[in-house]
Structures are given as C-alpha cells and as structure tokens.
Amino acid sequence: MATSKQDSQKKETWSNDHAFPKVLIIGQTFTMDTGGGITLTNLFKKWPKERLAVAVESKEVVDFDKADYYYRIGFQELKMPAPFSFFQRKTKSGAIAESKSEGAVQVKETGSLKFKVKQYFDAALHHTGLYFWMYGREKVSPALIAWIEDFQPDLIYFQPNSYKSLDFILAVTEKIRVALVTHVMDDWFSFVVRSSPVKGYWQKKIDHKAQLLFDRTQLHLSICDYMSQEYERRYGHPFIAFHNCVDLDFWSTAAQNHPLSQPIKILYAGRIGYGLEMILLKMADIVEQMGSEGIAVCLEIQTKDQRHELISTLENYRHVFTSPPVAYEKLPEKFAAADILLIPCDFDGSGVRFLKYSMPTKSSEYMATGRPILVISPAGTALTEYARSGWALLCDSDREADIRKAIQELISSETLREKISGRARELAANNHSQSIVMQRFREALTKLAGAQISLNKKTADGK
Known part of the structure; x- marks a missing residue:
C-alpha cells in the first residue's frame, strides 16, 4: 500500500x-x-x-x-x-x-x-x-x-x-x-x-x-x-x-434523408448468438416471403459471427444476405446507406432473461445516424421500455403478421420515418453525446x- x-x-x-x-x-x-x-x-x-x-x-x-x-x-x-x-x-x-x-x-x-x-x-x-x-x-x-x-x-x-x-x-x-x-x-x-x-x-x-x-x-x-x-x-x-x-459529429457526417432504395435495405449489424437467433431467422423468413411476393425489400445481416450455423442456413435465401463487419470508421456511412436499421430480441423465456436488462451498444449509434429504426423486442425489457420514448418503431410481438405490418408501416410512411429519425437524433444528443x-x-x-x-x-x- x-x-x-x-x-x-x-x-x-x-x-x-x-x-x-x-x-x-x-x-x-x-x-x-x-x-x-x-x-x-x-x-x-x-x-x-x-x-x-x-x-x-x-x-x-x-x-x-x-x-x-x-x-x-x-x-x-x-x-x-x-x-x-x-x-x-x-x-x-x-x-x-x-x-x-x-x-x-x-x-x-x-x-x-x-x-x-x-x-x-x-x-x-x-x-x-x-x-x-x-x-x-x-x-x-x-x-x-x-x-x-x-x-x-x-x-x-x-x-x-x-x-x-x-x-x-x-x-x-x-x-x-x-x-x-x-x-x-x-x-x-x-x-x-x-x-x-x-x-x-x-x-x-x-x-x-x-x-x-x-x-x-x-x-x-x-x-x-x-x-x-x-x-x-x-x-x-x-x-x-x-x-x-457517441461522437455526434462522427455519426451524423453521413446521415442524410434520401429516397428509399430499390430494393429497400433493412440492416442488422451485430452479433449472432443467444437471445437473437430465433428472431433473426424469423425476420429473414418474413423478408424472404415479402421478396418472393414481388415487394422490393432485402435484409442484410452484418456480423463477425460468420461461423454461426445461421449463416449457412441463410445461404439459399434470395432476399437475405450476410456480410462481415466493415471498419469502425466506415460504420456511419454503412448505417446511413440503410433504409431501416434493425434491433431485434428473442421472445422465448431464456432469450428474454438473457437480454432483459441489457441495452445494445448499437442503439445509441443507430440513433445518431438519424436513420429509421425498427425494434422487435418483448415487453418488460430495457430495450422495449426505452424504445417507447419514440426513437424507434416498436414491435413488441413476434407474430409474423405484426412484424410484417411494422415493416410495411415504415416503408409506406415518410412522415413516420422522419418522426422517428428526428426523435432519435434528439435523444442521441441529450442522453448519449x-x-x-x-x-x-x-x-x-x-x-x-x-x-x-x-x-x-x-x-x-x-x-
């Protein structure tokens, strides 16, 4: 001493x-x-x-x-x-x-x-x-x-x-x-x-x-x-x-309001693992079904977990693809290029217990980019309760019909997308600067x- x-x-x-x-x-x-x-x-x-x-x-x-x-x-x-x-x-x-x-x-x-x-x-x-x-x-x-x-x-x-x-x-x-x-x-x-x-x-x-x-x-x-x-x-x-x-200048540099891409790009960036596999697979199935019906939409899963079995499962999907992470300094540009940023959470008992009190690191980064965010998470979790403050469109159900409805709401309403993006930027500045x-x-x-x-x-x- x-x-x-x-x-x-x-x-x-x-x-x-x-x-x-x-x-x-x-x-x-x-x-x-x-x-x-x-x-x-x-x-x-x-x-x-x-x-x-x-x-x-x-x-x-x-x-x-x-x-x-x-x-x-x-x-x-x-x-x-x-x-x-x-x-x-x-x-x-x-x-x-x-x-x-x-x-x-x-x-x-x-x-x-x-x-x-x-x-x-x-x-x-x-x-x-x-x-x-x-x-x-x-x-x-x-x-x-x-x-x-x-x-x-x-x-x-x-x-x-x-x-x-x-x-x-x-x-x-x-x-x-x-x-x-x-x-x-x-x-x-x-x-x-x-x-x-x-x-x-x-x-x-x-x-x-x-x-x-x-x-x-x-x-x-x-x-x-x-x-x-x-x-x-x-x-x-x-x-x-x-x-x-988050460094607001770093994350907002590439942020911009742009017309929806063709196809519309939904991006999930993060790990694949416990508490996430089931909802990511369900999201992939929904996007694949929408794509097969002629709706121009795709899902990208950017993850370092390229050895996870979910990666091989998704290889035959036509409207879902996976990619390795980009360098951190390129993430603002990557996130800004997406039309919808996704934060999901499993709804089964063990998955909920795993993530109940967690707050994804990416949530504040997503907010700062000013792109529309979709949160799919059960009630009674930290993520869901925070999302109720308006920085994301919240779907607190894992029913395919409800998730699909949330996706379509974001796609069809520019007013909704702008409202969510504005609230996200506001909270990023007030709570996470x-x-x-x-x-x-x-x-x-x-x-x-x-x-x-x-x-x-x-x-x-x-x-």
Missing part, C-alpha cells in the same frame, strides 16, 4: 493532469468489435494513455494508441487442472512491450477445425457441469501483482464477463487496496449457468461471488437505468447508468479517486 506521502504526490499529479486518475482496467480491453470494448473505448477516449493500464488475456487485442501499459494474462494465471494443463498452450505471462507497428495488435484467429473441436468439448463440459471447474481457475500471480504495484493505480475499473473473472478480481482487490469500479454490461450472472446435474450448485456459487463483488465495489455502474433499478433491488447498492456514448457522458464519467471516477486517497492518507496518519 502506498505511503501517505506517495498518496499526496499521486493526488497532486492527477489534479494537475486535468483530474484524470490512474486506472487499471480488468475484464475488458480496448476493441471496436464488442459492446463492452466499444463502450470502454468511448468512455476513456480522451483519457491520457500514460494513465491507463490494462490486464488482458492472451486471446485479446492490445492497442498502445489507447493505453501505455499492458499485462498479458497467460499460463501463470490461467493454468487448467491436471491432466488438462499438460495439453494447454503455455502462453507467456507478463508485461507487453509496445509493438513496432502502432495501434491494435490482433491475435491470430483459431482454425475452423480446432474451433469446432473446442465447441464440442465446451458443450460437453457444460452438460456435465464441469465447465466452471475447468475454466474457473484464473489466479493472481506474483508477477501480475508486481506489475500493478509498479503502475500504482488510483482505481480499478472492472467489467465482469466470466465466472473466472469474479475470483480473479476479488483476489486482485485483496492484494491491491484501491477503490474498485464495477461496470456491468449485461445480466451475465443470471444466464451463464447452463442446464446440468449440478446447475443449482454453480448458480449459488455465482450468486455468492457476485454479491461479494458488489459489496467490495465502491462505484457501481450499469448499462442502463432499467438495470440500475433491478440491481439495486437485487444486490442492495445504488447503480449509475453509463451506456455507450460523448462530450457530456465522458465528462460525467470522468467526474465520477475523479471524485472516487480523491475520496480513496483522502481515506488512505487518514489511515496512514492514524498509524
């Missing part, structure tokens, strides 16, 4: 540096292809990179344009139980030196055969209830603690996203006594445990560890107000919502860091 003199020097340093505390980031890295990564990148966009350090797993991207200090979490921290550790890749742990090539350093993608084998292996572990026993052993190594102590963070910022990360962050905060900021992207704790003979056992362990995490956290952040309300009820701590913020949200975020972290340093000083003076 730092001495009172060191604490005083640290406080003066970040006060003179426009009140930017030194932050250690765990659980997420800077990337533009995941919701957590995009949100992290935008919230810390103007943070001095010499005041940021990131601990990342070997499969994750490191970007020295965003932070000066990285630690690779490798075999020392991720060793599997015997005998599986014998076959495990022995990724080297330790501090990462900046690559000669500036910017993000990508990790090579796993081959398709190895990917499929791992999928089957992980599925078997889930069904037997051994998944968390196998992958839930992330440990804190002496080398990692030494690296953190050398950086001397004022705060730790953590995005929980796996079972192993819970034990890991609890162990880190036992060794490194600085304030903890926990930012929850989705209700991961409620859906991660799959059906198995010991599901109840693992769910109790996760619930217990989640409560320990939030009891130890000093600043509780959520992804939306709907989650904040539920989490305060569930865990007994107030949460503040910080959703993905990067300049406003980043300032609130920095003030919240700065206030916490100052309070922590004052507490440390009082503790040191009292000894």
Whole structure:
C-alpha cells in the first residue's frame, strides 16, 4: 500500500493532469468489435494513455494508441487442472512491450477445425457441469501483482464477463487496496449457468461471488437505468447508468434523408448468438416471403459471427444476405446507406432473461445516424421500455403478421420515418453525446479517486 506521502504526490499529479486518475482496467480491453470494448473505448477516449493500464488475456487485442501499459494474462494465471494443463498452450505471462507497428495488435484467429473441436468439448463440459471447474481457475500471480504495484493505480475499473473473472478480481482487490469500479454490461450472472446435474450448485456459487463483488465495489455502474433499478433491488447498492456514448459529429457526417432504395435495405449489424437467433431467422423468413411476393425489400445481416450455423442456413435465401463487419470508421456511412436499421430480441423465456436488462451498444449509434429504426423486442425489457420514448418503431410481438405490418408501416410512411429519425437524433444528443457522458464519467471516477486517497492518507496518519 502506498505511503501517505506517495498518496499526496499521486493526488497532486492527477489534479494537475486535468483530474484524470490512474486506472487499471480488468475484464475488458480496448476493441471496436464488442459492446463492452466499444463502450470502454468511448468512455476513456480522451483519457491520457500514460494513465491507463490494462490486464488482458492472451486471446485479446492490445492497442498502445489507447493505453501505455499492458499485462498479458497467460499460463501463470490461467493454468487448467491436471491432466488438462499438460495439453494447454503455455502462453507467456507478463508485461507487453509496445509493438513496432502502432495501434491494435490482433491475435491470430483459431482454425475452423480446432474451433469446432473446442465447441464440442465446451458443450460437453457444460452438460456435465464441469465447465466452471475447468475454466474457473484464473489466479493472481506474483508477477501480475508486481506489475500493478509498479503502475500504482488510483482505481480499478472492472467489467465482469466470466465466472473466472469474479475470483480473479476479488483476489486482485485483496492484494491491491484501491477503490474498485464495477461496470456491468449485461445480466451475465443470471444466464451463464447452463442446464446440468449440478446447475443449482454453480448458480449459488455465482450468486455468492457476485454479491461479494458488489459489496467490495465502491462505484457501481450499469448499462442502463432499467438495470440500475433491478440491481439495486437485487444486490442492495445504488447503480449509475453509463451506456455507450457517441461522437455526434462522427455519426451524423453521413446521415442524410434520401429516397428509399430499390430494393429497400433493412440492416442488422451485430452479433449472432443467444437471445437473437430465433428472431433473426424469423425476420429473414418474413423478408424472404415479402421478396418472393414481388415487394422490393432485402435484409442484410452484418456480423463477425460468420461461423454461426445461421449463416449457412441463410445461404439459399434470395432476399437475405450476410456480410462481415466493415471498419469502425466506415460504420456511419454503412448505417446511413440503410433504409431501416434493425434491433431485434428473442421472445422465448431464456432469450428474454438473457437480454432483459441489457441495452445494445448499437442503439445509441443507430440513433445518431438519424436513420429509421425498427425494434422487435418483448415487453418488460430495457430495450422495449426505452424504445417507447419514440426513437424507434416498436414491435413488441413476434407474430409474423405484426412484424410484417411494422415493416410495411415504415416503408409506406415518410412522415413516420422522419418522426422517428428526428426523435432519435434528439435523444442521441441529450442522453448519449460523448462530450457530456465522458465528462460525467470522468467526474465520477475523479471524485472516487480523491475520496480513496483522502481515506488512505487518514489511515496512514492514524498509524
């Protein structure tokens, strides 16, 4: 633990540096292809990179344009139980030196055969209830603690996203006594445990560890107000919502009102996975049927999940096509070229539970482009409740007739499209503007860091 003199020097340093505390980031890295990564990148966009350090797993991207200090979490921290550790890749742990090539350093993608084998292996572990026993052993190594102590963070910022990360962050905060900021992207704790003979056992362990995490956290952040309300009820701590913020100039550059395309383009951009497969397939079937009836409409699904089985299912569709993601800087142009931007959510019980308290990262980006948005989502979810404020045409039914009716309403009414687009731009400016949200975020972290340093000083003076 730092001495009172060191604490005083640290406080003066970040006060003179426009009140930017030194932050250690765990659980997420800077990337533009995941919701957590995009949100992290935008919230810390103007943070001095010499005041940021990131601990990342070997499969994750490191970007020295965003932070000066990285630690690779490798075999020392991720060793599997015997005998599986014998076959495990022995990724080297330790501090990462900046690559000669500036910017993000990508990790090579796993081959398709190895990917499929791992999928089957992980599925078997889930069904037997051994998944968390196998992958839930992330440990804190002496080398990692030494690296953190050398950086001397004022705060730790953590995005929980796996079972192993819970034990890991609890162990880190036992060794490194600085304030903890926990930012929850989705209700991961409620859906991660799959059906198995010991599901109840693992769910109790996760619930217990989640409560320990939030009891130890000093600043509780959520992804939306709907989650904040539920989490305060569930865990007994107030949460503040910080959703993905957007640079209005960046997103509105390509925005323009243009005549409907021929064929009319509906675009979904995002992941394909749990909570989305069924509604995307239904949407594809509806568009395919409309197209076969001579209605000039098509659906594009832009996703990085090109290996998902839904991709192969859609190969024979004539009016539905898939595409890989474009570079992030080209997304405004991509979104602006669409006639309708789609945000869907499954309606089955497990899908609703999965996404109930989540708010898609793309929602604020869609709003800022000013293109008409169609939300297909069940009642009682964060997305649906927010969409009721008018930034999208909301269809809260998964009946094909209702979805088709919503599509046709958007196609036929220019007045409706303009009304939705105008409201979306208004809310993007009021609720999601990067300049406003980043300032609130920095003030919240700065206030916490100052309070922590004052507490440390009082503790040191009292000894």
